[in-house]
Amino acid sequence: YGADTDGRALYLSAETIERVRVNGRALLDDTARAVSAEYPGLSVTTEFSRSGAVDSLHRAGGLHGTVVVGNRGLGGFNALMLGSVGLEVAAAAMTPVIVVRGVDGTEETGTVLAEIRDEHDLLIARYAA
Structure with missing residues (x-):
């Protein structure tokens, strides 16, 4: 969870920052429980970051990880859009990024799109395959 409290510290009271921290951690705990209940074999970890969402995701992905983000919108033109984050x-990104579309009731096609710039991106092609 990228709360961006560091970037907004000059404009927020200590009480507001604490509320953001408490609510952010609660959201992470609730989400982890829901995912673990749905997928019991999946290892779920959470992290609360004082940085913004983009920096937090890059840091979490590290040099060898994969970052997974959701798309924006549930149907029509909005389903084609990718959100700002x-x-x-x-x-x-210095690592592969996977965009996961939400469930909108349409049948899955199984299509994967991956952009390959050069031979350094061949690992991405293997992930996509």
């Missing part, structure tokens, strides 16, 4: 993460 996902776009910024993908634009400056």
